Amino acid sequence: MTDHKNPGIEDVIKEAQSYIHDKDSLALISRAANYASECHAGQFRRSGEPYVTHVINVAYILATLRVGPATICAGFLHDVLEDCGVSREELAADFTDEIAGLVEAVTKIGTLEYKGKDDPEYQAANHRKIFIAMARDVRVILIKLVDRLHNMRTLQYQSENAQKRIASETLDVYAPIAHRLGISAIKNELEDLSFYYLNREEYYRIAILVEAKKTERDAAVNSMISEISDMLRENEIPFRIFGRSKHLYSIYKKMVNKGKRFEEILDLLAIRIITNTDLSCYEILGYIHAKYKPIPGRLKDYIAVPKTNMYQSLHTTIIGHDGKIFEVQIRTEDMDAIAERGVAAHWRYKEGSKYDARAEQKEIEDKLAWFKNFAVYSEDEAGNTSASEYMATLQRDVFEANVYVMTPMGRVIDLPNGATPIDFAYRIHTDVGHTAVGAIVNDAMVPLNTQLHTGDVVQIKTMKNTGPSEDWLKFVKTNQARNKIRNYLMKKEAEAHETRVSEGEKILAEEMRKRGFDPKDYMDKKKIENILKDFRVSNYTDLMYGIAVKSISPMSVTSHLTNQKSRMSEDEALGHLLNREVQKRTSKSGLVIPGIESMKMSLSHCCMPVYGDPIKGYITKGAGVKVHRADCVNISRVKSRLIDVQWDDGDPDRLYDSDLIVMAHDRSFLLTDIVTVVSQCRVTMESVSASVNHDTLTSTIKLTVRVHDVNHLQNVLANIRKIESVFTAERASH
Numbered sequence: 001m002t003d004h005k006n007p008g009i010e011d012v013i014k015e016a017q018s019y020i021h022d023k024d025s026l027a028l029i030s031r032a033a034n035y036a037s038e039c040h041a042g043q044f045r046r047s048g049e050p051y052v053t054h055v056i057n058v059a060y061i062l063a064t065l066r067v068g069p070a071t072i073c074a075g076f077l078h079d080v081l082e083d084c085g086v087s088r089e090e091l092a093a094d095f096t097d098e099i100a101g102l103v104e105a106v107t108k109i110g111t112l113e114y115k116g117k118d119d120p121e122y123q124a125a126n127h128r129k130i131f132i133a134m135a136r137d138v139r140v141i142l143i144k145l146v147d148r149l150h151n152m153r154t155l156q157y158q159s160e161n162a163q164k165r166i167a168s169e170t171l172d173v174y175a176p177i178a179h180r181l182g183i184s185a186i187k188n189e190l191e192d193l194s195f196y197y198l199n200r201e202e203y204y205r206i207a208i209l210v211e212a213k214k215t216e217r218d219a220a221v222n223s224m225i226s227e228i229s230d231m232l233r234e235n236e237i238p239f240r241i242f243g244r245s246k247h248l249y250s251i252y253k254k255m256v257n258k259g260k261r262f263e264e265i266l267d268l269l270a271i272r273i274i275t276n277t278d279l280s281c282y283e284i285l286g287y288i289h290a291k292y293k294p295i296p297g298r299l300k301d302y303i304a305v306p307k308t309n310m311y312q313s314l315h316t317t318i319i320g321h322d323g324k325i326f327e328v329q330i331r332t333e334d335m336d337a338i339a340e341r342g343v344a345a346h347w348r349y350k351e352g353s354k355y356d357a358r359a360e361q362k363e364i365e366d367k368l369a370w371f372k373n374f375a376v377y378s379e380d381e382a383g384n385t386s387a388s389e390y391m392a393t394l395q396r397d398v399f400e401a402n403v404y405v406m407t408p409m410g411r412v413i414d415l416p417n418g419a420t421p422i423d424f425a426y427r428i429h430t431d432v433g434h435t436a437v438g439a440i441v442n443d444a445m446v447p448l449n450t451q452l453h454t455g456d457v458v459q460i461k462t463m464k465n466t467g468p469s470e471d472w473l474k475f476v477k478t479n480q481a482r483n484k485i486r487n488y489l490m491k492k493e494a495e496a497h498e499t500r501v502s503e504g505e506k507i508l509a510e511e512m513r514k515r516g517f518d519p520k521d522y523m524d525k526k527k528i529e530n531i532l533k534d535f536r537v538s539n540y541t542d543l544m545y546g547i548a549v550k551s552i553s554p555m556s557v558t559s560h561l562t563n564q565k566s567r568m569s570e571d572e573a574l575g576h577l578l579n580r581e582v583q584k585r586t587s588k589s590g591l592v593i594p595g596i597e598s599m600k601m602s603l604s605h606c607c608m609p610v611y612g613d614p615i616k617g618y619i620t621k622g623a624g625v626k627v628h629r630a631d632c633v634n635i636s637r638v639k640s641r642l643i644d645v646q647w648d649d650g651d652p653d654r655l656y657d658s659d660l661i662v663m664a665h666d667r668s669f670l671l672t673d674i675v676t677v678v679s680q681c682r683v684t685m686e687s688v689s690a691s692v693n694h695d696t697l698t699s700t701i702k703l704t705v706r707v708h709d710v711n712h713l714q715n716v717l718a719n720i721r722k723i724e725s726v727f728t729a730e731r732a733s734h
């Protein structure tokens, strides 16, 4: 690792003067520097150095990135709100609102950082803050990245625990952001520093391997450089050429990811050629391929198709005359600046133009395709997903994206591995996703679940008035698509529910009119609330829904509402409730004890026997005989007071309650499907309730049904088990 000398305030000013000439801007920068010195006077870092060295370093690195004056000032001032008790208002009054805003945003990210390190939800919340701040103003994250870079450079003064924690956060969160923004100079340094603190053994092992053959490699690279230089001079093409070394972490990652030994890594001998125009790049490539044998499949044209972080260059791998393998990168000066400094290079400070944060942000979104998705996503989801869900989406949809496909207009869209045309469609626009009916990939019509590959040109066929299918959830890869599809289906289901509710209202009103009542007199919510209990529902909409799906009899509701209840027997009311013809029960319980007559018997509520179940009686004290299923756990230990009981020949109209438990993967219309199947089996449903475990996406549905006998019950269970996504359906015992 390189040692960095601490710059002074004058070094920052000098650096700024090299590209900022406006006197007022330079004066503002000096003032910010002095203000920070005063504020932090008497404060020290763990290294023992005055605190102000940290903020000077941050401002200095920002100036080398050629950022605007406001950003440099914010670099100097980035810790005064937190550490010096200055308020945002004071800062805005002393400087500008813009600067105070930047400092405040950086501070907000910072304040959470060192707390709750072991709580994943807390970490995620913290990271989400960083991303949302970035989505609003990219300068904030630039300052934050540089702040982190300097803290990483001075990490040796922290405790070992803090080193590991900060290093892994840097590797997981900050380095990927730097990469995504194309700031490879910062990304590489952050990676190597993290690598050092997280895995010192491997760090040194690779450093030693690199060092060992360095002289040999340098010699090979130098002789190749002079050969190429001669050739290009002969052909009068302007160029700059130099060897470059890979950073240690990228070598380590290649070895781990591709399972390669150090010696097998091809691009250790690397050369970069910088020229003046795009055309010269291709010309140089032509000359090089004419002279040296290229390795097939290694030519990459990132000039024609830039990477999503704006990176542009030609890459090729060639075999030198002595059999050594070289990686060659060819690009223009502008491309090189973007390759090193990314966003920072593209939006380097332009003298005389006023910084317009909105316009800049929009330009970034236009250039960095992913940034727009990300900004939109961050706005959308900021309030309504959990932090860890938000982070998972970002991780998957933004950071792990590595399939690059194109729209017919040539716009590059990055997607995660295994992504399908549906993922692509939702990336283009929510409406394109919702109305997608077909996909054309490279001029051929393909199924919507086809896996896309880098380079595919994808076009989506849409049709108005269609909607996403539930099946899509089985194959989409991006969380973005999954969330949009789910939301759509949930909304649809809610709408269907609403339709059912108004259907129920209509049916009930009709029933009342038929019986000579004016619905206006009875159908107000107050009156209806009074009878909810009678139908075992908890609210108005459930009652109306029940009427619409025929689990509640409109006739019975009418009777209750119009106070005719008293004239009906319990059995009649029950009959209405079941929406069947009124049944006359036999006076007998349906059970007999061999040899004994007239004994009070009832079915136990714990195992709920139904006609045909093997049964046992238990003689209670004073409540007659309770009849259990023979295998009921509640009587399995009981030795005395048991008595044989039998079903009598029975009344074919008698019905038995049975509680069921159904487990299923949660999906839309699950309940509707269960209700439909139950009613198709000619079984009455008494009640139904569902709960969802959001971690496992498993739904548990409890229902009470009324059946004639055990065969009838087994038939319902068998049919419920056939419903898609249901994995178990069993009788419950309590």
Ligand code: MN
Binding pocket: 054, 078, 079, 147
């Ligand atoms: Mn700081």
